[in-house]
Amino acid sequence: MKNKRIVFLSYVNVVIILLICTVQIYVLLENAALSRQNLAFQWYEISYKGHSLVLILGLTAIALFFLQQSFHRVLKRNAYTDITGIMNKHACLEQMSILDCRNSTLNIGLAMFDLNNLKKVNDFYGHEKGDMLIQQFVTLLRQCAEKKCFLGRFGGDEFIVILESCDNERMEALLERIHEVIEVNNRLCNIQISYAEGYAISTREHYYLMDEMLQEADKRMYENKRRMKSGTQLEMNQLSKVLDTDRLGNSERDGLTGMLSYDAFIATLEKVLKLYPKDARLALICSGINNFRYLNDLYGHKEGDNILKLFANELGKQSFCLCSARLYSDNFAFLADLSSYTEAEAEEIIRNWNTHFSALVDEAYPNSRFILKSGIYFIENLKDSPEAMLKNADCARKFSNPPYNNIVVFSEELHQSIKKRSEIINSFQAALENQEFQVFIQPKILQSSKNICSAEALIRWKKGDGIFLPPDAFVPILEQSGDIVEMDYYVYEQVFRYLYHNQLAGKFLIPISVNVSRIHLYTIENFMERIRKLHDQYPISTSLITFELTESAYIQEIHSAEQFIQKLHKMGYRVSMDDFGSGYSSLQALYPMIFDEIKFDRAFLKTNISNKEAHLLLQLIKLVKSLNTAVVCEGVETAENVSLLNQSECDVFQGYYFYKPFPLEELDDIFLSQASAAG
Template identity: 50%
Template sequence: MKNKYTIFLLYLCAGTILITCFIQIYDLSQYPFESHMDMGSEVYFHFRFSQTITLFLSIAGVSILFAREGINRELKLKAYTDVTGIKNKHACLEEMSILECNDNTLNIGFAIFDLNNLKKVNDFYGHEKGDELIQTFAHLLKLAADKKYFLGRFGGDEFVAIIQNCTEEIMEKYIQDVKQLADKYNKSASVLLSFASGYAISTRNHYYLMEELLKEADKKMYGNKKKMKYENMVENPQLSKILDDDRINSIGRDDLTGLLNYEAFLSVVKKVINLSLEDHDLAILCSDISNFRYINDTFGHKEGNNILRQFAQELKKQSFCLCASRIFSDNFSCLIDVSGMSTDEVTALIEKFNSHFSSIINNEYKGSRLILSSGIYFVPSKDETIDNMLNYANTARKYTKTSYQNILVYRDDIDQLEKKKASIINSFQTSLQNGEFKVYLQAKVRCSDKSICSAEALIRWQMKDGTFYYPDEFIPFLEQTGDIIDMDFYVYEQIFSYLHDRQLAQKVIIPISLNISRAHLIKPLVFLERITNLLGTYPIPTDLITFELTESTYIQDMQSAAFFIDELHKLNFKVSMDDFGSGYSSLKVLKNMPFDEIKFDKEFLLELTDENSRKILLQMMSLVKSLDKVIVCEGVENAMNVNFLEQSDCDIMQGYYYHRPVPMAELVY
């Protein structure tokens, strides 16, 4: 009110001066210079001089008053203007105070806007990007507003709009116009602008004072904020924008696919998890193309690289993909948003994507059969290291190779298995040197008289800490690493030495069977050379050794296996097919098998309760016997097994019913 009185006085003074000026001008026009001379020159001079001084001082005073008011008004304008170009909080409060002093507050609308995720934007991109969003939103508020609307920034990321003579339609239209402008901005923005809003209008039915309007609008805004699902800070299909161009350049990208490289991926994943885990469920996805080298061999490395680029592009298109990286070769990792999804739904989602990409490639490259293998690890908390999470997802991916599944979610039992695997692989060579591996012998008996006729060499691993491993627990891992070759020759040397010592001591000797791993077929001549060297060190009759080769190993590479068996025969070794009937055998294959002995898989004896199974097994034995092969049946566990085999063409039985595996020195025969 003080400002209004000041302005009134200024205008009053200005009016008085103008009237005085008009009177002076009129007086001069009515009394010419000659008439004034009659007054006397000295009196006349003093009269005119006093009038002039009075006029000058009046004009000067009014000018000073106007100048002072202009300066005050300019200072006030600056004091009440925010850096965004709209009014600040002080101006907002004063506007509310002025409106409060009116006769009533009817039809006044009060809207509050609050930016979403501003703290996350500041933390992730820096405060410059956050300030840019604030400036942008203020600009959008002004674009959507009528000139008579009062706009102000009420706090850090809060804005208000006060509209007089407001209706629901006017307010709704204004807020909708702001949303449309924000959507238009987001189409080309690297960081999305998202806001919550709430408003209240004072009406006769719901009459509010200004302070009450503020509280009601604020309450509705927070209600709107809770219902809103925060939008992603970056567009999902354009995740390379997740860091500014000056922070992610050619060093931070994979040259082939354009995805983040490993270091940049780790950095981005860490930031996204820290900022978004409270609002989103996240997971790490690791995928690779099974047998990718065959694609390179078949279509060439150029087309192989093209397939990798295609996979990267398809992955970036997926709405669940937050950021992705090609870790190496055909191995990709991705941070995915799985909010509100169950484990089965996530698995189905990734399976659908994998099938989609496979169909694209298989249609484009005729004759190909591309299969993706994927491992998933759900992010449990911000405390888990990114390296660990990637390792867990990658472990699940690798485990798909042996579990006959294309997609696996990481589980604790996989973790235990992998730790066990790592322990076995890392400690194998040391344990071998320390003599922690023990060779056991399991005797075999003749069907005719149940006497011991031969034995099979088996391996057991007992660590110094007391941990005990059976072959099934460590042999598969040693086959993966290639350490199985050293394992096998350790057993071979133990058996050759054992037989040689008994021979020198003129003790009874029985033939012993030794298992041959698939790895030896890759370099058969190296195997034969080492066996020959063993014979030079431990000269024993070679017919005391029977090498066992599994049916699956033989079937997968019959040509190499046939050469291998032929070379062993030249050295007078016998060769047995182990695990016969475990899923690969056929009459055609059986006809060409160059084996001296056929060892029926123990699964046959587990099905003897079924009459048809009994008949089939008897007929198969009869057929094998007609080919002049020695028949061995393993898995003889009970009297029923023995009774059945006594009526068959079986020559030798092996199983716990007669003999369990024992250390070499403890086998008595």
């Protein structure tokens, strides 16, 4: 009401000024008529000047008035317009009080909207994105609202729409329109807009004053919001608070990426895990960059750092990521909330994120063949210590095998195998010192006489608690850790010493073959030196020792293997190819025939050999035999095998049918018994 009067008075003001001006113009015209008659010329001139001055003043007054009005309008608009371009809270309140001043508030509708998860968006994507989200929502609201609607931003993420002469249908139509537009928007944009709505309409039956209407709309909106939340993800104020406080502490951050440091991460994990209900599906994920070293070499360390920063940045934008940390160099860990997914879906989500990020990097650095490898640990018991969880996730990551298997989910079997593995590696040195390794021997039988002609030295691990470990259980692991080298030398020494003592005692000597791990092929000089020293210590005839090199090692390291064999030959040792036919079995392997002996793999001699397979084996033996090498068949276990091999040109048999492996010391007794049997 007050406003109206002010405006009215202002207009009266203008009219009065206009009247003055008209009068002045009239006087001036009269004056001009009088001055032509030369009456009191001087006086008229002064009056003329005075009148013109008044006219100018009057015009200025009008101009100033309009100027002031326009200024006033701009000021008012500025004061009432929000940054998003719609009315702000003051304007809303004023509009409401204006409506309240009407005779009645009948048929006025008020709708209220509240953006969900604005806080999350602000936290994870930054406030800039949050503002964009608000702006986007406002634009869409405007698009939907009719011209007569009053649109206002009531609070940070609360919006009101006031519709005059409204009924239920019109309001529902408006809400429906908004819903559709938002849905279209959500399909196009990466940040999803979700909102809660509530409205109240003042009717004859339910009559509301404006502030009551606001309250009612607010109440309904919160009901709506609660319903939405109970259906979807859980949102906990406390949780965001925890994450928030950790977001603020800058001192505990990684300097490069801005992620949490290890200690801070563990502390945050502890807090967050306490907040979650027992059945929540949380996962701890360790991610590393495959061959990050090569990326650094290829693009420089600066670009490498940029990739790390990009990773931290992108990860922060993912909705599942609760908190993240950089553990060391290119290894990251993050906690993900995957409560609404099954384990398989969760794995898929992580896989998608990995490919998404790889694609991003590939775009920036073409042909980098960037691969992320991740280990996932689904947290089973929220009360476990975060360190242990992190260890599990990291273990799983180490088991990933890019580019085929980039994601590994931690499981109990994985855990067991890791445990066993580390146990073996850790106890190896002690076992070597405690002489837990035993050299076993398996004699080989000559086809013609069925007598022992030579033997193969094998290794057995008799653990302190009396359990025998088969070689399959520890040899591959020791090969990976490199400890196999020491074990090989241990076997060689035992064999050399045995032969040397027998030689001194004048006993019967048979050639013994020993296995050579492929690792020796990388350090040929070293190997030769050790063998030479052994030979110096136990001078025996070098032809008594045969080194067995597996076929796969030979083929993979064919050049160094050839050197290796030549050097051994020069020293007088024999070299045999082990496991022939088990792996690649390239005939090329046979071509530069530098082996003294070929050992056919036990795979050839399975039970129930078909005629064709038998034929193949016989022909193969014939072929190898024609290259002037000795042929040994491993795995002779049944009488059937023996009768089959008797047809072939195979020289030597080895297998359980004749002898099982036994400790080296018992070899003498076997000999004695054999000799006595032979008479």
